[in-house]
Each structure stands twice: as C-alpha cells, then as structure tokens.
Amino acid sequence: MKHLLPILLFLSAAACTQVDAGAERTLRFTAIPDHDARFLAQRFANLCAFLEEDLAITVEYVPMSDYQASVEAFKNGDVDLAWFGGLTGVQARAAVPGASAIAQGAVDPKFKSYFIANAAAGLGLGEEFPTSLAGRSFTFGSESSTSGRLMPEHFIRTATGQAPEDFFGSPNHYSGSHDKTARLVEAGTFDAGALNYRTYDTMVAEGRLDPKRCLVIWTTPEYADYNWTAHPSLEERFGSGFTDRLQASLVGLDRPALLQALDRPEGLIPASNADFSSLDELARGLGFVR
Numbered sequence: 068m069k070h071l072l073p074i075l076l077f078l079s080a081a082a083c084t085q086v087d088a089g090a091e092r093t094l095r096f097t098a099i100p101d102h103d104a105r106f107l108a109q110r111f112a113n114l115c116a117f118l119e120e121d122l123a124i125t126v127e128y129v130p131m132s133d134y135q136a137s138v139e140a141f142k143n144g145d146v147d148l149a150w151f152g153g154l155t156g157v158q159a160r161a162a163v164p165g166a167s168a169i170a171q172g173a174v175d176p177k178f179k180s181y182f183i184a185n186a187a188a189g190l191g192l193g194e195e196f197p198t199s200l201a202g203r204s205f206t207f208g209s210e211s212s213t214s215g216r217l218m219p220e221h222f223i224r225t226a227t228g229q230a231p232e233d234f235f236g237s238p239n240h241y242s243g244s245h246d247k248t249a250r251l252v253e254a255g256t257f258d259a260g261a262l263n264y265r266t267y268d269t270m271v272a273e274g275r276l277d278p279k280r281c282l283v284i285w286t287t288p289e290y291a292d293y294n295w296t297a298h299p300s301l302e303e304r305f306g307s308g309f310t311d312r313l314q315a316s317l318v319g320l321d322r323p324a325l326l327q328a329l330d331r332p333e334g335l336i337p338a339s340n341a342d343f344s345s346l347d348e349l350a351r352g353l354g355f356v357r
Contacts, residue, residue: 092304093125094118094313097141098150099134101212101244101263110328117325121316124305133243134211138162147301148313153178153213153292153346154355160340161347161356165299169314171291171338172331174265178292180214180222181267182285183252184259190284196226197285203258205231206240208248211355212263213292213346215245219261221349222287246270253281265330291346294338 098107111128118126129146131137138155140146142162151159160166182197184190190199208215220231227234240257242248245266252260253276267283270276295317297310318335326332350356 093127094122094148094301094305095127095129095146096148096150097129097131097137097146099137099152099155099209099212100131101134101152101209101215102246102266103244104130110330113325113328117320117322118313118316121319122312134209138211141166141296141298144298144300147298147304149296151294151296152211153290153294153343154217154350155211155213156294156296157343157347157350158211158356159296163298167297167299167310168294168338168340168343169297169310170295170317170335171342172293172329173333173336174331175293175338176291176342177289178214179264179289180219180261180287181264181283182219182259182261182287183249183267184282184284185252185255185257186280186282187255188258190259190282192282192284195285196222198227200259201227201234202236204237204240205235206242206248206251206257206260207231208242208245208260208262210239210241212245213290214263215248215261216241217350217353217355218287218290221353246275249276249281253277259284269330291343294343295335 098111100107108128108130115126115128129140131140134155137149137151138159141149141159149159156168188203190197207219210216223231223234231239242251245262248260248262249267249270251257264286267276271278297313301309301313314337318337320326320335323332326334347356
C-alpha cells in the first residue's frame, strides 16, 4: 500500500493537469444581456456548435447578469470573446490592451435607435428630435447600452442643450434591456423610451409588440454599434494566427438559420478598433470611459 500511494498521487495530479489543460483549450464567449437571458442562451447555443465544428476546439457560452459584468469578465480574462455593444466594446478594449474588434453585423456600422411613446401620450412621428418629450416620464435601456442609453443621451443633449435629467425633470430610469423598454412603454408605465431599432422591429414582426400602442416617434442618425471583440490571450492559448481564424469563421458564417438566430440575417463583416474611434471619443467625452 505504501508503494501504491506515490503512484496514486501521481495519477491524481496527472488527471488534474489534463483537466486544466483541457479547460485552457476551451474558448469561452459571452454577450451583453440586451434581451431576456433565456432568449440569448437559445441564440448562442447553435453558435457554440458552429465554432466547435469550424475551429475544432471546445466552445462554451457564458451568460452574464448585466452589461458591466460582461465587461468585467472580459477584463479579467474569464471570457475570450464577447458580443458587445459599441460602448461596452470601447470600455472592454480600453481595459484590455491588445483586445480587438474582429467582426460586426453588416448592419452595425449604420445602426440607429428609436424613440418610442405610448399612444396615450399623444406624440406623433416626426423628422426632428421630439422636444415635446420635455417633462415626460422616460426610460432608457441598460445604463451602459449604446443604442438604449449612450447615443439617445447624446442626441438629447445635442438637440436640447440639457442633460436628460433636466430635460425630463426626473432622475434617469433604466429598464435593463431593449425588450423591457418596449414593454414598459407599451404598458404605459412610461410615456416614452429609447431602444435598439432591431429589437423593436423584430418584436413587432413576431407579434410581441403592438405598434399602435407603442409608437415610433423619432429615428436617430446612424452610428456604429455591436461587435465581436477578441481577447489578446487567444494568440497565446490557441496559437499564433488564431484570432484571424476566428474572425474568418465568424465572417464566413453563411447558415441562414443561425444568422437569423443571431439577429444578423444580413451576415457578419470584418471589424477593427478604428471603426469605433468616434464612439470612443464620444464615450470619453461623456465620462463613460476614462
């Protein structure tokens, strides 16, 4: 028995080493929770399978509780790849030198937000910023959302010369996600709100939102938004050139059902950090990035 003990200890250590090594070969990715968590898990399950097949590695989707948790997980190296909004992508890349935006939806360089209102508020569609929103109850999406907070706040400040708190006459409210913003405005909990135009259009198309009760009253100018951002540690863990392979895999994704599930049926295109330079400047100017 005494002779067996060192052997058992050796085998135990070897087994742990193999498990750890395998864990290091697992690509973990996440996404900002801009929709219901269950919806996101369904969306990204098939992407795991695709990337595993295409790259011959193990891939795991890691759900997050909120936008900042996604940024922190990326910053700490707990995830290697993330589907960020424009602002969270800027924040993550600022926190991790060498991180790079590698892909985006074909629609993402020209993204936009909708300002929406409950029908009972008596506000109609217009081409100019709706200054009649002054003093109304209003909700943003997540506090760190590009299309649900940062850009809407930017346009509010530009059009009115006021911070949102002053324009609406109350502290900012954050629903937490785009679909929640739509439901709160539809229910009349808030007179109005701002959200990702894709979410609104999809909810209406799927019959999950009544456009007669929840109206679009203004569409913002275009800006760059969502992106896949890769952690620089990928090169060390998976070998030189892996980030390029990962980018090629994402951009080459041509399965209609999977692209539809990712809400990017138009496909993905290459991205770079330079694509978000103007957003980076705006975020820093408003104090979202330091």
